[in-house]
Amino acid sequence: MTSNPHDHDSSDSGNADTGIVDSLGDPAGISVTETARETDNAAWLDDFTIELRLLEVPGAAIGDAVASVREFLADSGARAEESFGSAARYAVELDLPTLPDAGKSITEALLTNGIGLIGLVVLGYTAYPLAGGDDGLAVRLWMVVSLGVTLLVLGLLPRIVSVLLRARNRPRTVGLIVAGVSFGGFGPVLLSVWWGQAVLFSVPALPVAIGAGILLLAPAIWNQVHQNLQADLIIEPGTGAPTLPSLGVRLFAVGANWIMVIYGAISFVLIFALYPNN
């Protein structure tokens, strides 16, 4: 099958762990070392897949790059971090071509998240009067200010999401980012709540709540359907079969899509439970 004299079968290739393993002379030690390596490599490959996705590399090219790394690691018996360095840097160094409409997806994400976020904020405004049985929503100055701040935070969302994805295995960093965005973004809103109680105008609360709920739900549903129908699947080279990312990555992606809806639903229910007939 091969015509290059340098070729040799991986079954007798120099496995980097072999020396260590032989010196241990302990089957349990072998198993633990091998399992740890496989776990580390699997986590690295997950990170690598996410990095390539963030770089908007097509699924077929991601499948090829991941399979090449897997092949090299199987042959060499090395750890991915040692052999390829950080997943983020290696993904950039490969310099793979990106999807033709790479920039479009950022605009699309901004638009859909923007609509969802406006729905979430407006739904929050209507919850309190509705919980108290009030049909009217008094639109106050602070509400308008907070909506403005929300749109401002939205502008940063694509960058925040990619940073959060990269930091997903470091809960402390994720916590700091979330705290920073919360205090930085919602600080002015809290101040405006304190100072901006002037009523600008009144609108009926229930139709506004229904409209806001639709705005909140529609982007999440659209994203999910769009993702399922037009998913740029990662293709296993050679077989042409699509490969699914790990369960953790898939759950994270679904969770990220529905997080605003979940947050909105919980907040709405909590307001009704905590402030009945306010």
Next chain:
Amino acid sequence: MRAALSLCVLRALAPGPTYGYAIATALEAAGFGAIKGGTLYPLLTRFEAAGWIAAEWRPGAGGPGRKYFSLTDDGQRELAEQSAHWQLFSTTVHDHLQKGPAES
């Protein structure tokens, strides 16, 4: 070193189609030290984009198999050209080291 490695990776493909780890071990055996995947594959990707090598997945025993790389006609021309440049460069450097700078 990186420029020389690039040329030597092309040279490792000259005998016929081969795969990543075989290239790394061939270069290590030739005295280049351990070549990491993170160094080798970006070069191969660049060669493939330039049309110097072609890649083909061949089925393995229980997985996706191996990605075999082979020199294209363009790659063979590039190898010959780069080898000639390197030869000229190394002769120039060697002569300079032996004789020192020419007196004006």
